[in-house]
Amino acid sequence: NRTFAIIKPDAVKNNYVDKIYNHILDNGFEILSAKLIKMSKYQAEQFYIIHNDKPFYEELTSFMSSGRCMVLALKKENAVENWRKVIGSTNPNDAEEGTIRKLYANSLGENAVHGSDSNKNAVKEISFFFTESELI
Ligand code: CMP
Numbered sequence: 001n002r003t004f005a006i007i008k009p010d011a012v013k014n015n016y017v018d019k020i021y022n023h024i025l026d027n028g029f030e031i032l033s034a035k036l037i038k039m040s041k042y043q044a045e046q047f048y049i050i051h052n053d054k055p056f057y058e059e060l061t062s063f064m065s066s067g068r069c070m071v072l073a074l075k076k077e078n079a080v081e082n083w084r085k086v087i088g089s090t091n092p093n094d095a096e097e098g099t100i101r102k103l104y105a106n107s108l109g110e111n112a113v114h115g116s117d118s119n120k121n122a123v124k125e126i127s128f129f130f131t132e133s134e135l136i
Contacts, residue, residue: 001075001076001077001078001079001080001119001122002032002073002074002075002079002122002123002126002135003073003074003076003079003080003082003083003115003116003122004071004072004073004074004114004115004116004121004122004125004126004128004129005024005071005072005073005074005083005087005113005114005115005116006064006069006070006071006072006113006114007020007069007070007072007112007113008063008064008069008110008111008112008113008114009063009064009066009067009068009069009110010063010105010106010110010111010112011069011104011105011112011113012036012067012068012069012070013067013068014104016104016112017070019103019104020100020104020112020113023086023100024072024074024086027076027082027086028076029074029075029076029079029082029083030074030075030076031072031073031074031075032073032074032075032135032136033072033073033130033134033135033136034070034071034072034073035070035071035129036068036069036070037068037069037070037071037129038065038067038068038069039064039065039069040065041061041062041065043065044060044061044062044064044065045057045061046128047064047125047128048060048061048064056109059109060109063109063110071129071130073126073129073130073135079122080115080116080117080118080119080122083115083116084115084117085099086099086100087099087100087101087112087113087115088100088101088102089101090108090111091108091111092105092106092107092108092111092112093108100112100113101113
């Protein structure tokens, strides 16, 4: 299975990319593709369109377009579920010890990483940033 991950602007800015890569590899994920990008505000709005009725939509899309982030397509058995375990709860205060968000996240809004919440969304999210031929 595949999942989609983002190393968010806070984690890139704080130089956590290599540490987060180690979590990815140590947990047995294969990186099918990765790239450093800076989302436009429009791109962030489209990516998070399912949240457009939420009070945090503006804050979320401004933050996600505020700096460089790394987008990744990951492969592993039960990739979606396994990646969500590795990253921990959305709110770092609730995240288990040893998870990426517990270790590297600042707050609910600036929470270091993203992970798809279902296989269907993983497919959608990967294709938002990658063409099939980029997944090696
Ligand atoms: P992510 O997994 O990228 O999916 C949606 C994001 O919205 C989530 O991580 C959080 O960073 C963000 N988010 C969720 N709830 C809130 C909130 N109450 N305030 C600010 N951001 C939020």
